[in-house]
Each structure stands twice: as C-alpha cells, then as structure tokens.
Amino acid sequence: xxxxxxxxxxxxxxHENIISTETALKELGVEGTVVGVKTAEDVxxxxxxxxxxxxxxxxxxxSLVNSSLKTIKEKIEHGMPVLGICAGMILLSKTSNDxxxxxxxxxxxxxxxxxxxxxxxxxxKESFEADVPMNSINIPKFNGVFIRAxxxxxxxxxxxxxxxxNEKIVAVKKGNMMCVAFHPELTEDVSLHKYFVNLxxxxxx
Amino acid sequence: xxxxxGERTDxxxxxxxxxxxxxxxxxTSTLKRGGAHMLKNGVVMDVTTVEQAQIAEDAxxxxxxxxxxxxxxxxxxxxxxxxxxxxxxxxIMDSVTIPVMAKCRIGHVYEAKxxxxxxxxxxxxxxxxxxxxxxxxxxxxxxxxxFVNGARSLSEALRRIEEGAAMIRTKGEPGxxxxxxxxxxxxxxxxxxxxxxxxxxxxxxxxxxRMAREFKVSYDIVEETAKLGRLPVVNFAAGGIAxxxxxxxxxxxxxxxxxxxxxxxxxNDAKERARAIVLATTFWNESEKVKEAxxxxxxxxxxxxxxxxxxxxxxxxRGSSA
Numbered sequence: 184x185x186x187x188x189x190x191x192x193x194x195x196x197x198h199e200n201i202i203s204t205e206t207a208l209k210e211l212g213v214e215g216t217v218v219g220v221k222t223a224e225d226v227x228x229x230x231x232x233x234x235x236x237x238x239x240x241x242x243x244x245x246s247l248v249n250s251s252l253k254t255i256k257e258k259i260e261h262g263m264p265v266l267g268i269c270a271g272m273i274l275l276s277k278t279s280n281d282x283x284x285x286x287x288x289x290x291x292x293x294x295x296x297x298x299x300x301x302x303x304x305x306x307x308k309e310s311f312e313a314d315v316p317m318n319s320i321n322i323p324k325f326n327g328v329f330i331r332a333x334x335x336x337x338x339x340x341x342x343x344x345x346x347x348x349n350e351k352i353v354a355v356k357k358g359n360m361m362c363v364a365f366h367p368e369l370t371e372d373v374s375l376h377k378y379f380v381n382l383x384x385x386x387x388x
Numbered sequence: 389x390x391x392x393x394g395e396r397t398d399x400x401x402x403x404x405x406x407x408x409x410x411x412x413x414x415x416t417s418t419l420k421r422g423g424a425h426m427l428k429n430g431v432v433m434d435v436t437t438v439e440q441a442q443i444a445e446d447a448x449x450x451x452x453x454x455x456x457x458x459x460x461x462x463x464x465x466x467x468x469x470x471x472x473x474x475x476x477x478x479x480i481m482d483s484v485t486i487p488v489m490a491k492c493r494i495g496h497v498y499e500a501k502x503x504x505x506x507x508x509x510x511x512x513x514x515x516x517x518x519x520x521x522x523x524x525x526x527x528x529x530x531x532x533x534x535f536v537n538g539a540r541s542l543s544e545a546l547r548r549i550e551e552g553a554a555m556i557r558t559k560g561e562p563g564x565x566x567x568x569x570x571x572x573x574x575x576x577x578x579x580x581x582x583x584x585x586x587x588x589x590x591x592x593x594x595x596x597x598r599m600a601r602e603f604k605v606s607y608d609i610v611e612e613t614a615k616l617g618r619l620p621v622v623n624f625a626a627g628g629i630a631x632x633x634x635x636x637x638x639x640x641x642x643x644x645x646x647x648x649x650x651x652x653x654x655x656n657d658a659k660e661r662a663r664a665i666v667l668a669t670t671f672w673n674e675s676e677k678v679k680e681a682x683x684x685x686x687x688x689x690x691x692x693x694x695x696x697x698x699x700x701x702x703x704x705x706r707g708s709s710a
Contacts, residue, residue, distance in 0.1 A: 184461040193670060194392065194450065221671075236426050238450040238486055245448055245670050270426075273707070281485045301485060307509035308533050310419045311412040330422050331487065348409050369422045371389045 186383055189229040191255070192219030193245045195237020195270060198374075199368040204233065207376035214386060223254035231264040231383035234271025236330070238300070239279075240248045243271055243290035256292050264359045264386050266379045272362035273299050273333055295360050296339025303334035303351060303364075315365060317345045317354055322374050327353065327365035359386060361369055376381050390425065391620040392417050393612030394549050397527035401552075402409040414657070415532035416460040420554035423487075423510065423534050427451055427555075427645055431635070431666050432489065434458055434649040436472075441480045441488075447662035448670075451487040451509070453647065455479055459516045459563030460650035460691065463701060471499040472508055481507070489536070489613055494707040495521025504533040509668035510555070514537045516562045516649070523710050526576035528552025538626065540573045542580035546613065547710075549621055550605050556619055558643075559704040560627015563650050565693030567634040569704060570627045574641045581617060587615035607657070627704070630655070630690055632668030632681035639672035656689040 186208070192202045197219050204217045220226050232255065234242070246252040259265050267275040274292050279299040282286055287301070304311070307330070315327035327348065335352035338344065345354035345361070353364040359382070367375040395417035403414040413419075430450030435500050439497045441452045454474040457465060471492050481488045487509035492499035494513055498666035499520070503511050513526055515538055525548065528535040534554035539545035545556045558577070560570030587595045587699040588611070600610040613620055626647035635646045652662050673676035696702075 192429075194429040196422075196428060198428075199425065200391075211560065237428070238426065239432060240486060241430055241448045241450050245666070249671075282683075283482060287485060305396055305485060306507050307423050308504065308507055309414065309418075310423065311414050312416055312419060313407070314410050315414040328418055328422055330419060330426060348645060349407055353440070366422060367419055369390055370426070 184387060185216070186230045186380070186387070187228060188215060188217045188231045188233070188380070188383060189220035189226065190217065190233045190235055191242070191246070191271075192221050193237075194241045195235045196366070196368060197235055200233050200235045203368045203373050203376045204380065205371065207373045207380045210373065211376065211377055211380055213380055215380075221251065222249055223251045226251050226254045226258060229263065230265075230387060231257065231379065232258070233379070234265065234267045234274055234387055235368070236269035236271070239270035239273040240289045247290050252290065252292065259292070259294055262359050262386060264379065264382045265336055265361070267360070267362035267368060268368065269330065269332060269364060273301060275360060275362055295355070295357060295362065296342060297335045297355060298337040299333050299335070300336045301333045302331050304329055304332050307331055313348060315346045315348055315353060319343065319345055321377055324376065325367070325372060325374065326370050328369045329353075329365045332364040390418055391612065391616050392421070393616070393620040394546075394606070394609040396446070396529050396552070399552065401530055401532045403532055421621050422533035424536070427671060428489075428622060430438040430645045431669050432586050432645070432647045433646070433652055433662060435653065437476070437479065437649055438479050439552045440653050441484050443659055445484045447659070448666040449486060449491055449662065450645070452480065452484065453486070453489045453491065454513060455516070457655055457663060458650040459703075460565070460654050461563075462516060471503065471517065471566040474502065477506055477508060491517055493517040494519040495524050495526060496525055498683035500526050500531065504531055508533065509536050510536055514538065515559060518552045519706050522707070525654050527708060538704075540576065540708060541629050542577050542584070542706040543605070544708055545577060545619055545623070546603055546605045546609055549619070550609055550710070553621065555622050555624065557624040557647055560625070561696050561699070564628045564629050564696060564705050565630040565651060565691040566628040566629065566696055567630070567637070569696055570625050570629065570638060570640070574625055574638060574643055577619070577623070578642060581613070581619070584610065584614040585617040615664050622646055628692065629665070631685060632678060635665045636672035636678045639669055645669065652690060653690040658684055660684045
C-alpha cells in the first residue's frame with residue numbers, strides 16, 4: 184500500500200510541509216508520495232491533505248476559483264484525513280472572527296464545529312515560540328511556532344481538545360479532521376506529521 | 389524546517405517572557421523568516437488609503453504595504469520621501485485582517501522604531517524613500533519586527549540578510565511600470581546562486597572564501613547559501629510590475645512572490661487589475677489562466693510607464709554600495 188499525501192499549493196508555506204511529510208514517511212518506513220495540489224482533479228487522487236499556513240483569505244478565495252474547495256469539502260466529508268495548519272485551521276472551521284475586525288465574510292470549508300478567532304495572539308511582533316505538549320496523542324513535548332496565530336474560542340460536541348496555551352485552545356481533532364494553530368513544518372520535529380501519516384494509513388484499512 | 393544561515397541567537401530583538409503555560413520567545417529568526425514564508429506565492433500591494441487596502445484584501449492580496457505616496461508619485465513629486473503617516477497606517481491596520489507592512493528610509497533607525505511601536509507586521513527598509521544614511525543600513529537584529537530589504541545582486545542580498553533582513557525582494561526600478569530591471573536583478577541573483585552552488589559542489593573551499601571576500605560577507609553565510617542553492621530567506625520580485633503577465637513571468641524565474649507598487653493603484657482599472665495580478669501569480673504555470681487574467685485588464689488603462697534609460701533618479705542605486 185502506497186499513500187498519496189497532498190499539500191494544498193495555492194499559497195503559503197507549501198514546500199516546508201512537503202519536506203516534513205516526506206521525512207515523516209521515511210522515518211515511519213511508510214511507502215508514499217507527497218505532492219503539491221492545486222486543482223480539483225489533483226485533490227480527487229489523494230489519501231490525505233494538508234492545508235498549510237498562509238493567508239486564509241487568499242487561499243479561500245483562490246481555491247474557489249478553480250472549484251478545488253468544493254472537491255476538498257466532498258473528500259473530507261467522505262472520510263479523507265485532513266490536517267489544517269494556522270490558515271488551514273481557519274478554512275476548516277464553521278465560524279471565523281477576527282480579534283480586532285470581528286465578523287469577516289471570507290470563504291470557509293464549514294466542516295469542523297469550532298469557533299475561530301483570527302490573529303488571536305496579536306500581530307507579527309507578538310508571534311512566539313513555546314512548548315505545547317499534546318499528551319493525548321503521545322507528543323509530550325513540541326515546540327509550537329505561533330505566527331499571527333488563530334485560536335479556538337469554542338468547540339462543538341465530539342471535538343477533542345489536543346492542546347491549550349494560556350487557556351486558549353490551539354490544537355483540536357474530530358474523526359478525520361485535525362487542526363493546529365502553530366507551525367510544525369517550521370521545526371525539525373516531525374512527530375505531528377508522523378501522527379497525521381498514521382491517521383491516513385489507518386483510514387485506508 | 390527553515391534554513392537559518394546567518395542568524396544571530398544573541399540578537400537584541402529576541403525577547404524572552406514568562407507566561408502561565410511556560411516561557412515564550414519572540415523575535416527569533418524562525419518567527420521572522422517564518423512570517424515571510426506565510427506570504428509565499430502571494431502578492432503584496434502598495435496602498436496609500438484605507439479604501440485601497442480593502443480593495444487589495446478583497447482581491448486576494450497576502451499583505452499591504454502602506455506608503456505616503458505611490459512610488460511613481462514619489463518620482464513626480466521629488467523632494468524628500470519619508471515614512472507614511474502613523475494615523476493612516478493605524479487606520480489601515482484596523483480595517484484589514486491581512487498583515488500590514490510599512491516603509492522606512494534606508495538607515496533611519498528611528499523611523500523603524502516608530503513603525504515597530506505602531507506594531508506593523510513587517511518593515512521595508514526601502515530605496516523608494518530618500519535614504520537617511522548612505523553608508524549604513526539598519527542593524528535589524530535589534531528589532532523584534534521582521535524586515536524586508538531590496539537587492540540587485542547576491543552580494544547585496546547576503547549583506548542585508550547578515551544585517552538581519554528576514555525577507556529579500558529585487559529592487560527593480562520602482563515607480564516606472566517597467567519590469568525590465570526586476571527581470572535583470574532576479575536573473576543576476578539566480579546566476580550568482582548557480583555559480584556558488586557549483587563551487588560548493590566542487591568542494592573548493594578556497595574559492596568560497598574568495599566569494600565571501602568579494603561579497604563582503606562572512607564565509608559561513610556564503611557556505612550555507614551555496615549548499616542550499618537558494619537564498620536562506622524568501623525572495624520576492626518588486627519594482628515596475630504592472631500587468632498579470634509581468635507577475636507570471638517573474639514567478640516563472642523562481643521568485644517566491646510579488647510586490648506591486650504603482651502598477652495597480654496608478655492604473656485606471658485598479659480593482660480588476662489587483663484581482664488579475666493575484667490570479668496570474670497563483671496560477672503562473674498555467675498559460676490558460678494567465679491569459680484569462682491578462683484579459684481582465686485593458687492595456688489602455690495601464691500606467692504609462694517610463695524607459696529606465698531616460699531616468700534622472702535611479703532609486704535602485706540607493707544603498708547598493710553599503
């Protein structure tokens with residue numbers, strides 16, 4: 184069995200996620216390929232998808248253009264594992280508000296029952312690195328790189344909270360969907376990408 | 389993970405704080421360079437008003453750059469060009485969700501401090517404004533806010549990175565609507581990267597030392613850049629981009645993204661053009677989509693543009709020798 188993992192390649196730090204996922208596959212000894220995907224056709228061939236960090240307004244608007252957003256939504260609804268990072272977390276949510284600006288009408292996938300607060304920890308200067316343990320998925324130590332990061336202000340039923348930082352929820356999971364507010368692809372530690380690869384592997388059995 | 393060559397872990401801009409959930413670090417190279425990585429494959433648009441900033445955000449820009457005047461108007465107005473009004477920068481920060489950048493003069497440490505205090509997301513130490521110090525750029529390691537700098541060659545880019553720049557852009561020739569200089573600069577940087585990569589692959593350390601002396605930078609940053617075969621930070625194209633085809637061409641030359649200065653808001657079809665340039669940047673390797681984007685604009689509405697040979701003021705030369 185060979186896995187095909189995609190990284191949505193509309194905008195943002197696509198390349199870093201490809202490298203981290205390739206390293207994760209290698210360290211786990213799992214056969215698979217990692218590809219940048221842009222079109223609905225690319226997305227339809229995937230076993231799992233990472234929606235990377237970037238600007239959520241840009242990624243959302245541009246994936247509407249070629250209808251890849253619709254295909255992504257259908258695939259996730261049919262059980263394809265997805266990892267949303269920062270902007271990806273925002274896109275997966277049902278509701279997203281900006282901390283300063285309030286309600287925005289940006290396109291969202293509207294899949295995960297979480298309420299998002301954009302730019303929750305402040306602007307670039309307030310961006311930070313800190314240790315974020317995720318004990319429930321056996322990652323007791325993880326360097327969280329938070330860049331203009333969002334946080335989750337409320338979760339619906341069945342959404343598991345994986346990590347909090349200063350009382351704010353920064354990592355969640357529900358079934359085949361998981362999201363983090365920080366950037367695992369900007370560190371050398373691939374344990375979160377490994378966890379995601381295993382999630383994809385299990386979904387194929 | 390990010391390449392971090394040339395980083396200084398003793399930088400004054402790195403701040404360590406305690407919090408309820410443990411120690412936190414701000415202003416590290418990972419955070420500054422990482423912030424720039426989030427802009428990749430995107431378009432940063434020059435704006436002078438809240439209204440323009442909202443048009444840019446709606447068009448799908450990844451960030452806006454606030455100026456007092458667009459570069460072509462700086463050229464026309466003459467005189468001393470300084471950083472934009474803080475009140476306008478703050479109004480724009482309050483009206484869009486995307487990151488907001490602003491320009492300071494080359495070497496003007498206190499314009500930069502004012503912008504950091506204003507909490508802009510990135511500071512552009514820019515040749516579009518009148519330089520405050522011809523011999524020194526800002527020592528950017530003293531700041532928690534990341535900086536972007538212009539460069540016309542690999543040596544200039546590495547000098548700026550060694551001073552702490554978290555992002556590089558080509559200089560091009562600002563305010564001309566003429567993409568020729570940006571094309572020249574990115575090709576020069578690419579050629580120089582290829583040649584130091586070849587030296588690295590050949591194992592000739594002495595020749596790398598020679599390159600470091602020629603570039604006036606440390607051996608370490610030359611070696612790491614040569615090994616990577618690319619700049620250790622994100623590299624955008626800037627200066628003279630006016631159409632979707634301009635943007636797509638620069639992306640095809642290996643740029644990580646695009647800055648558009650006067651090209652959008654000095655055209656008579658700003659809204660359509662902003663959107664079209666974003667589309668062409670995202671889908672630059674699909675000719676069909678670039679054509680669709682180009683069709684959205686009307687060449688008769690483009691800014692007139694200037695032949696670089698006839699210019700009295702060459703902004704790109706500002707700060708290049710330092």
